[in-house]
Amino acid sequence: MTDRIPDAVGSPKMYLDFHTHILPEMDDGSASAEMSVQMLRTSVEQGVRAIVLTPHFYAHQDTLEHFMEKRRRALAELRRRWTVPTPILLPGAEVYYFREMADIPELLTLRIRNTELFLLEMPFRKWTDAMIDDILRMNQKNGVRVVLAHVDRYIAYQPKGTVEMLADSGVLMQVNADYFYEKSTRQKALRMFDSGLMHFLGSDCHNVTSRPQKLGDGIAVIRERFGDEQTDAFFRGGLRRLLAAQADRYGGQI
Numbered sequence: 001m002t003d004r005i006p007d008a009v010g011s012p013k014m015y016l017d018f019h020t021h022i023l024p025e026m027d028d029g030s031a032s033a034e035m036s037v038q039m040l041r042t043s044v045e046q047g048v049r050a051i052v053l054t055p056h057f058y059a060h061q062d063t064l065e066h067f068m069e070k071r072r073r074a075l076a077e078l079r080r081r082w083t084v085p086t087p088i089l090l091p092g093a094e095v096y097y098f099r100e101m102a103d104i105p106e107l108l109t110l111r112i113r114n115t116e117l118f119l120l121e122m123p124f125r126k127w128t129d130a131m132i133d134d135i136l137r138m139n140q141k142n143g144v145r146v147v148l149a150h151v152d153r154y155i156a157y158q159p160k161g162t163v164e165m166l167a168d169s170g171v172l173m174q175v176n177a178d179y180f181y182e183k184s185t186r187q188k189a190l191r192m193f194d195s196g197l198m199h200f201l202g203s204d205c206h207n208v209t210s211r212p213q214k215l216g217d218g219i220a221v222i223r224e225r226f227g228d229e230q231t232d233a234f235f236r237g238g239l240r241r242l243l244a245a246q247a248d249r250y251g252g253q254i
Contacts, residue, residue: 016050016051016242040087042208042212047216048213151174
């Protein structure tokens with residue numbers, strides 16, 4: 001299996017799952033290759049055609065070298081068991097924030113493969129000015145575009161306008177599907193989508209029981225409110241943004 005861009009990437013109903021814990025035995029996600037295959041099968045049934053694999057990386061718990069080798073083995077095992085050409089599997093990481101991380105150039109190896117995109121998980125509390133400065137400095141590095149993981153989970157902790165300021169500075173936003181399908185947050189999610197503030201949708205799936213692949217449930221809510229044209233345009237835009245760095249490799253077929 002390769003990360004070859006399909007010819008139909010610009011067609012409707014080509015969904016991208018930007019945040020997953022499908023790689024086996026990497027973190028608190030999939031516990032086995034068998035479970036990972038189940039998760040991929042469910043993804044395909046929901047129309048997902050590209051998946052970003054984002055196991056947790058905690059710099060205070062692991063070395064970069066060990067993480068990369070473990071990820072390489074996990075991806076090789078998954079590809080050995082899942083031999084169909086879709087979905088495209090793009091390895092990356094969900095990197096947990098630490099102070100002055102922008103000063104560690106080696107972290108750039110954790111960008112999503114063949115892209116500038118760097119998925120960053122922030123603490124679940126009010127961010128300090130220093131933390132916000134670290135986000136902006138990371139995003140200003142050459143060849144880096146920060147994507148805040150499940151930004152919907154942080155909004156309540158931040159002063160009004162914080163997320164908008166970061167977006168205006170070029171930081172991208174990933175939102176979890178449950179923000180849409182949970183009744184308590186659905187209207188907030190729909191307003192966020194309508195504002196253009198979100199750039200990627202992710203399932204953040206971890207297993208087949210308590211945190212399964214339910215990207216399709218979130219998509220259904222978006223499609224019901226905004227219709228086919230706007231929904232499909234959002235996912236085409238996400239795929240183009242994700243795969244733009246690979247356009248030259250594949251003859252510009254994005």
